[in-house]
Amino acid sequence: EAGVVQSPRYKIIEKKQPVAFWCNPISGHNTLYWYLQNLGQGPELLIRYENEEAVDDSQLPKDRFSAERLKGVDSTLKIQPAELGDSAVYLCASSLAASRGDTQYFGPGTRLTVL
Amino acid sequence: KQEVTQIPAALSVPEGENLVLNCSFTDSAIYNLQWFRQDPGKGLTSLLLIQSSQREQTSGRLNASLDKSSGRSTLYIAASQPGDSATYLCAVMQGAQKLVFGQGTRLTINP
Numbered sequence: 001e002a003g004v005v006q007s008p009r010y011k012i013i014e015k016k017q018p019v020a021f022w023c024n025p026i027s028g029h030n031t032l033y034w035y036l037q038n039l040g041q042g043p044e045l046l047i048r049y050e051n052e053e054a055v056d057d058s059q060l061p062k063d064r065f066s067a068e069r070l071k072g073v074d075s076t077l078k079i080q081p082a083e084l085g086d087s088a089v090y091l092c093a094s095s096l097a098a099s100r101g102d103t104q105y106f107g108p109g110t111r112l113t114v115l
Numbered sequence: 116k117q118e119v120t121q122i123p124a125a126l127s128v129p130e131g132e133n134l135v136l137n138c139s140f141t142d143s144a145i146y147n148l149q150w151f152r153q154d155p156g157k158g159l160t161s162l163l164l165i166q167s168s169q170r171e172q173t174s175g176r177l178n179a180s181l182d183k184s185s186g187r188s189t190l191y192i193a194a195s196q197p198g199d200s201a202t203y204l205c206a207v208m209q210g211a212q213k214l215v216f217g218q219g220t221r222l223t224i225n226p
Contacts, residue, residue, distance in 0.1 A: 004158070042119070042204050042216025043159070056212065091158060103149070104214065106158035 002026070004107035006092050012113045018080035021110045025073070025094030032069055033104060034077050035091040043091055049075065079112075087114045117142045121205055121217035129225050130197060136190040136220045138205030143183050146208040150179050150190050153202045153219070162203075163190070195224045 005024040013019050025032050030051050035043035046065070048056040051072040060067065064083070069075040079086055089109040095102040118141045128134050138148075147166045151159040163172045163179040165188070171180040178191040192199060200223050206216040 041218050042206070043214075044216070045213055048212070093159075103161045103164055105161070106151075108156070108158045111156075 004092055004094055004105055006107035006110055008110055009108060010111050012115065013082055014115050015084055016081040018078065019082050019112060020076055020078045021090050023075045023092030023107060026105055029094035029096055031095045031097060032075050033093040034067060034075070035093065037089040037091055037109070082114045084114050087112055117207060117209055117215045119205060119207055119215050119217035121220050123220060124218065125221040127223040127225060128195060130195060132195050133191070133193050134195055136203050138188040138217055140186045140207050143186055145183065146210060148181050148188050149206050149208070151204040151206060153204060159204060197224045197226050200224045
């Protein structure tokens, strides 16, 4: 069974430029998560989708961050414009159903460096 | 607000030793607690999941315990191996919806 796929794995951009990350969850997983992980810290939830609906985006900085999950499968997370402090690893995870507290399966992440 | 703390931040031990990683959380109203492993440049792999009604879970050389009333969990690794070197993260699930992570313990097993 294929795991969670993320691309790109690494991205280097200059500040004020836009950037987008893509995630393909495990087939059949209805719930998709985007996390932000700073160096030496644990991941922090940015947004959670149940199928196509964003049900928890309280930690997403909406002035510059946006996300979408078209057709309830793949998801894209965008930053525009990027700031120096956005340098981090962006992790995508999926689970069968959040309501049951199912195990979340994580992708390898995208490491973003903003210069 | 739930806060999860892991001690120590880093640990280095010789191969073959048994070791314990600690995790504490401030709000005992959790749905479950999970231990994850993270290798450099890679995502997280779930190791053990303990439901709030359980006291412990075992998988091979790993044993995780949960004392919800005191807000503590431990991960016990028996007969450590160099391949166990990684960062270990503890996370609690609030309301079956949100995982709150600790900052992790970076473990090094020396051959």
